[in-house]
Amino acid sequence: MIPELGNFAVMLALCLAVLQVIIPMVGSYTNNTLWMSLARPLSSGLWVFMVLSFSCLAYSFLHDDFSVAYIARNSNTLLPVYYKFAAVWGAHEGSLLLWILILSTWGYAVSLLSRNLPLDMLARVLSVMGMITAGFLVFLLFTSNPFDRLLLNTPSEGTDLNPLLQDFGLTVHPPFLYMGYVGFSVAFSFAIAALLTGRLDAAWARWTRPWTNAAWAFLTVGIALGSWWAYYELGWGGWWFWDPVENVSFMPWLVGTALIHSLAVTEKRGVFKSWTVLLAIAAFSLSLLGAFIVRSGLITSVHAFAVDPERGLVLLALLLLIIGSSLFLYALRAPVVSGTSNYGGYSREVFLLINNIILVVATATILLGTLYPLITEALYGEANKYSVGPPYFNIVFLPLMSLLAVCLSFGTFTRWKKTSPALLWQKVGKLAFVSIALGIVIPLIVTAEVNMGAMFALVLAIWIVLCIGKDILDKTANKADRLSGLRGLGLSYYGMQLAHFGFAVVICGICLTSNYSVEEDVRMAKGESITIGKYEFRFEGVVERPGPNYTANSATIQVMKNGENYLTMHPEKRFYSARGDVQTEADIQVGFFRDLFTALGDPRGDDEWVVRIHVKPFVFWIWFGAFLMAAGGVTAILDRRYRSRKVVRSDIPATDANGSLRPALES
Amino acid sequence: MNSARKQKMTIVFFILFGSAVTVGLILFALNEGINVFFTPTEIAEGKVPAGQNIRIGGMVKEGSLVSDGLEGTSIEFITTDTNADVKVAFTGVLPDLFREGQGVVAEGVVDADGVFQANQILAKHDENYMSAEVKAAMDAAKKKQAAEVTAQ
Numbered sequence: 127m128i129p130e131l132g133n134f135a136v137m138l139a140l141c142l143a144v145l146q147v148i149i150p151m152v153g154s155y156t157n158n159t160l161w162m163s164l165a166r167p168l169s170s171g172l173w174v175f176m177v178l179s180f181s182c183l184a185y186s187f188l189h190d191d192f193s194v195a196y197i198a199r200n201s202n203t204l205l206p207v208y209y210k211f212a213a214v215w216g217a218h219e220g221s222l223l224l225w226i227l228i229l230s231t232w233g234y235a236v237s238l239l240s241r242n243l244p245l246d247m248l249a250r251v252l253s254v255m256g257m258i259t260a261g262f263l264v265f266l267l268f269t270s271n272p273f274d275r276l277l278l279n280t281p282s283e284g285t286d287l288n289p290l291l292q293d294f295g296l297t298v299h300p301p302f303l304y305m306g307y308v309g310f311s312v313a314f315s316f317a318i319a320a321l322l323t324g325r326l327d328a329a330w331a332r333w334t335r336p337w338t339n340a341a342w343a344f345l346t347v348g349i350a351l352g353s354w355w356a357y358y359e360l361g362w363g364g365w366w367f368w369d370p371v372e373n374v375s376f377m378p379w380l381v382g383t384a385l386i387h388s389l390a391v392t393e394k395r396g397v398f399k400s401w402t403v404l405l406a407i408a409a410f411s412l413s414l415l416g417a418f419i420v421r422s423g424l425i426t427s428v429h430a431f432a433v434d435p436e437r438g439l440v441l442l443a444l445l446l447l448i449i450g451s452s453l454f455l456y457a458l459r460a461p462v463v464s465g466t467s468n469y470g471g472y473s474r475e476v477f478l479l480i481n482n483i484i485l486v487v488a489t490a491t492i493l494l495g496t497l498y499p500l501i502t503e504a505l506y507g508e509a510n511k512y513s514v515g516p517p518y519f520n521i522v523f524l525p526l527m528s529l530l531a532v533c534l535s536f537g538t539f540t541r542w543k544k545t546s547p548a549l550l551w552q553k554v555g556k557l558a559f560v561s562i563a564l565g566i567v568i569p570l571i572v573t574a575e576v577n578m579g580a581m582f583a584l585v586l587a588i589w590i591v592l593c594i595g596k597d598i599l600d601k602t603a604n605k606a607d608r609l610s611g612l613r614g615l616g617l618s619y620y621g622m623q624l625a626h627f628g629f630a631v632v633i634c635g636i637c638l639t640s641n642y643s644v645e646e647d648v649r650m651a652k653g654e655s656i657t658i659g660k661y662e663f664r665f666e667g668v669v670e671r672p673g674p675n676y677t678a679n680s681a682t683i684q685v686m687k688n689g690e691n692y693l694t695m696h697p698e699k700r701f702y703s704a705r706g707d708v709q710t711e712a713d714i715q716v717g718f719f720r721d722l723f724t725a726l727g728d729p730r731g732d733d734e735w736v737v738r739i740h741v742k743p744f745v746f747w748i749w750f751g752a753f754l755m756a757a758g759g760v761t762a763i764l765d766r767r768y769r770s771r772k773v774v775r776s777d778i779p780a781t782d783a784n785g786s787l788r789p790a791l792e793s
Numbered sequence: 794m795n796s797a798r799k800q801k802m803t804i805v806f807f808i809l810f811g812s813a814v815t816v817g818l819i820l821f822a823l824n825e826g827i828n829v830f831f832t833p834t835e836i837a838e839g840k841v842p843a844g845q846n847i848r849i850g851g852m853v854k855e856g857s858l859v860s861d862g863l864e865g866t867s868i869e870f871i872t873t874d875t876n877a878d879v880k881v882a883f884t885g886v887l888p889d890l891f892r893e894g895q896g897v898v899a900e901g902v903v904d905a906d907g908v909f910q911a912n913q914i915l916a917k918h919d920e921n922y923m924s925a926e927v928k929a930a931m932d933a934a935k936k937k938q939a940a941e942v943t944a945q
Contacts, residue, residue, distance in 0.1 A: 476803065479804065479807065480807060483807055483808060483811045484811070487811050487812070487815050490815075491815060491818075491819060494819065498823075498827075512827050512828065512829055512830070513827070513828050513830065513848060514823075515827070515828055515900070517822065518822040518823060518827065519822075521818060521821060521822035522815070522818045522819055522822045525814075525818060526815070526818075647866050647884075647885045647886050648865070648866065649865050649866050699889075707889070707890075708889045708890070709889055710889050725886070727866070727886035727887065728886070728887055730860045730861075730866070730868075731860065731861055736866045736885075736886050738886050
């Protein structure tokens, strides 16, 4: 009964979504206030029914209703309750339901939080979001319904959740990732609504900014969680593999980052408008492309969902419809909304433009690398199977990111319109020398060896951090006292600097880990030990240990630090009986400056095991930095100006030196 | 040159410069980072230049996994597409889903003795799922065998 209720709720949600598409949109063109104001109640109704259907599926999971095909495939009576709930989004159908629930949640949030939005704009935004929701609901109902029943031969036991997913990191990773992916639908809908009205001004950019920041922050956390999960759950000790599925989550993030910076220019200076709109469309389109690639099984990937060509085709049609129509609309309307303004060669506009170009180029290269196997297969036939490996991505991506890091500080130091090169040099010259000196000297003192990669990265990170400090000091220098100066800077400024600081931390984490990690795969018998740096790892043998839905080979590794007992680690090899899967469970001691990573490999010979032992300095900084970046995004949202009820149409200076700035175009 | 045009020129310059650098990087990187996929049959026929980084795919032959008598964490096994066998040597930890009789994809080079020296072994997350590459290799081998049967 409950699954039918859930199914029914999805159908009702589809009906409401269709109404949400039509009524407010028609109302906005006929100036019918009543029809336009229906957008709000419709979006809340849609949300209520999505919550209801999601709850029904969760309820059925918790009560082990194996007559539902999806539950029979992804749950088991022995599964701990917590994972039964997380199993709701453990495979294709349920995760799609979560995806749509989150989409409707964003729509509901827009209807709640946009009280200062003109009614016709709100009506169009919610109508566009309704279109996307309706499209995905149709896809869910007709190709991948999680409520489908196995009524004739109901199994008495489910086949269990994939053991890789039975883990805290992965239960929270998809919701965050989807919040990010789907969150870009808000920026997308604002862009489409703005194209429809032709009202693409500073106010539009200001409405869009907090939503974009929010989606970006969620996506940042989502990607970081995924990478963290890969690090400790896959048992490889790696945290990024340039796997197609990782790439498709990374591309919307890069374009979203470009969008955040471009929106700043559009809001403050009224330029880059069509470019900003294009980025908003691109960010969401790449999110959809990601969904398509992951769910169609087009690309061989370590975590591709079930392969089903029919689903893939429907999803491709949906993707082409959304991207195609939005680009068509863009082609028709973009010339209408362009605006011009002047800025000099050393202005903040130029450095933000450089930021945008680097990020978009980086996205394009990743897209090329990800789709390359598909392209060659289509061009030269199936016999030519190429795969693009990490070397390609590292060679292309790392120089681009280094350039980005160098330019970042110039972007924060320069002023809008024009900055004199002499002033700029006066500000950064000393800092550049200091960061180069520190970046070279610190690793030399600590490790007493020359490591170009680590030094280069450290120079970049120190450069960013020093420039942040200098900028804050400069900005508060003329105030009566520092404290009131610091208070006056505004949360969006602190958000920006926090995110940039996070970027520096990530650079440190990635490069120091890559260059200084010690990774040993050794064959060990009981009592043998290996020494890495000041740590000695002694293998004390393997015992069998039962778990709730698995049995484990649990190893004991005694770690000594400087000759004294430090800690005992228990990496495991688990055997999940329901599926017959084997799963490596690494044991990691997380530290702020270094992680100790141990994983149990396979048995060799009579009494020996292969053991993987890594000492990874600064690896924690990768995720810590990502968290700081997300926190920066959230801090910027909290800025007072986004909450002001007053609608300011345009606060762009009316004219500049040449008097050539046109006011933002109104419809 | 008026300033609006100058501005456009700056933009065009940046874009051109950016694309040039990127295209250069990509061309260089594609050389380094691309692996072509070969089947065990193709390797047995000597179609693979020695020393080139490639991927192979096939099934792990039952009973072929050997670790005794080898140094450290080295192992050897035989991968097959039922038509031809290739010996694979690998040093390190095998992935969880690696099993005899299951599909496997390996990256590495063919040495002078015709042994595939793998630097990475990939097995898929889902044991029911066969990698598209392994499937293609098996299908090609089947076709070839069928063709040979008809020829006889």
